[in-house]
Amino acid sequence: MIYTKTGEYAIRAVLYLARQPKEALVMSSEIAESEEIPSHYLAKILQRMAKYGYVDSFKGRGGGFKITELAQRSSILEIVERVEGPVINLKCVTGLKECSDENPCPLHEEWAELRNRIYNLISSKSVQEVADKYSDTLKKNR
């Protein structure tokens, strides 16, 4: 994994919500159970996601969460970075102090390419696109 547990849980939760029928409300505890995420911990994360505008929340019986349009069209990277701060893959694999684009270590260039491709992978598709395609795969394999 590239990011922390917190970021991972946030993405899994939001992808879970993206796969629900439109306007359906899902309780934090249901997501936690289904995705095997520590329940109270996830509740905290969803609380923050609500503040960021990635989910709408409703209290009381019948309440729960649903994904917002903002989250639907956001990329995985955007959401992760909002939740856990910048994803810090800037430094080269050797970690060498003087290693830079001017003074590249022997692994620098290939690493730079791979890093860019990873960034692209998680920033070029929207959450809803990823969720929809994944639903299709699950359906076919049934």
Place this chain on the structure above:
Amino acid sequence: MIYTKTGEYAIRAVLYLARQPKEALVMSSEIAESEEIPSHYLAKILQRMAKYGYVDSFKGRGGGFKITELAQRSSILEIVERVEGPVINLKCVTGLKECSDENPCPLHEEWAELRNRIYNLISSKSVQEVADKYSDTLKKNR
């Protein structure tokens, strides 16, 4: 960075030692200063590297560390995994519970390819090769 501080410091130290004249002894404090690594922390890491056989250590005045043949021909990945345990990039970027080779999420395949290339990048060259090539670059740019 893919690995932790501990792994990063270990690699930087061993690459530093690999760039020294043959048989030269370098003190922990010198590496720490030169590479801007917390001095006592690095000392601990070098202590462990000595146990693993990646460096030879000599006490007393004129003492210090030098790289062993084992470390010279080891890959960066081997050393990192010895020092900090397995580098855990197994799980997919989406972290989805059911995402697997049979049930791939939409990002799974590209991620698998990138992960393999990263593994290759840090496991196909020996520490000494990397160090030598880097020395050359630094020399040319002077």
Place this chain on the structure above:
DNA sequence: TTAATTTGGGAGTCTTTTGTCTTAAATAAA
């Protein structure tokens, strides 16, 4: 109106990682 349910908010715990400090052991030079 009351009780049950669900999120909001904050405090607090546990664990892991990172980093510091102190003393002992070994070695070399004075």
Place this chain on the structure above:
DNA sequence: TTTATTTAAGACAAAAGACTCCCAAATTAA
């Protein structure tokens, strides 16, 4: 032999991340 120097070892402290718990606020249903 004594002193200075350098690593070895282990205890300790600080910070960050992961996770728990409790109570308040809102909402719904009885």
